[in-house]
Amino acid sequence: MKDAAEIFKKLHELWPNAHCELEHNNPFQLLLAVVLSAQTTDKAVNKALAPLFARKSDFSPSDLVAMGEKKFLSVIKSIGLAPTKAKNSVALARQLLQLHAGQVPLDRKSLEDLPGVGRKTANVVLNVVAGLPTMAVDTHVARVSVRLGLARRTENRVQIEEDLLKVVPQEWGVQAHNLLIFHGRYHCTARAPKCTACPVAHECRKVGVAIGKA
Ligand code: SF4
Structure with a gap:
């Protein structure tokens, strides 16, 4: 055409x-940021996560599980649907640890099977991390x-x-x-x-x- x-x-x-404007240092942080960006802006997500990523640049699924839902909710309280997103995020991190050794899987089915991850989120991760069209x-x-x-x-x-x-x-x-x-x-x-x-x-x-x- x-x-x-x-x-x-x-x-x-x-x-x-x-480029993708969600700030991240690793695939997990990108996945987390995309999940959190549903019905809010990238700017709001970056602002909420910046202090956390500044304190721990390699923030990982095990860090989030250790932090727990309540503490993570206080980190993201400024963004929309924070309670549900905090719950989903910890479940997501836990599932990454249980099923994928803490790594973000780079196939659509495994991504979309994760809590809170839909087609759009999977598409962003596959595009940014795996360079897929x-x-x-x-x-x-x-x-x-x-x-x-x-x-x-x-x-x-x-x-x-x-x-x-x-x-x-x-x-x-x-x-x-x-x-x-x-x-x-x-x-x-x-x-x-x-x-x-x-x-x-x-x-x-x-x-x-x-x-x-x-
Ligand atoms: S600004 Fe949008 S609607 Fe206007 S010409 Fe460009 S693409 Fe088309």
Whole structure:
């Protein structure tokens, strides 16, 4: 698909440093951060975890199990759904120790069998840690993909993921999701997309989209 190749080339020129913005020092910390980021921002998760990772840069599943749910809840209390997330996080760490020797498994089934880990979380880990061309569809990826005509308009994020996997050229497979996230987070925002200064306006089906519309 010629347009898709052009879109990703231009997005990469605009966002050459597009990357996962959840701060982490090892795969477990990334997995934990992604689980905690459900229905909250990466910024809020980074802020909550920063003191913990600063104190112990190699924070691991055994550290979290030793810390326990109550203490971890006090660390993440500023983020949404903290009690449930604290409970899931400790269960997740315990299961990593019991089933995977404390390592993060890099296959989809094992990842999605872990407590609190869904398809999107697995996609982020497989992309960032294993360098696989997965499409983690969050609100930014969904909005920008639909506006650009890379995916059909739907509430079904698995459908958007499947559409993207069909049209994203192989050469952009690994970077595509971060390019779409950066564009959605910092340029093609939900309420105020900067269409007049957008490098992919020529390829965009929704250029000039009215404020507040998808
Ligand atoms: S032209 Fe507008 S709607 Fe299209 S991708 Fe750019 S900012 Fe978003």
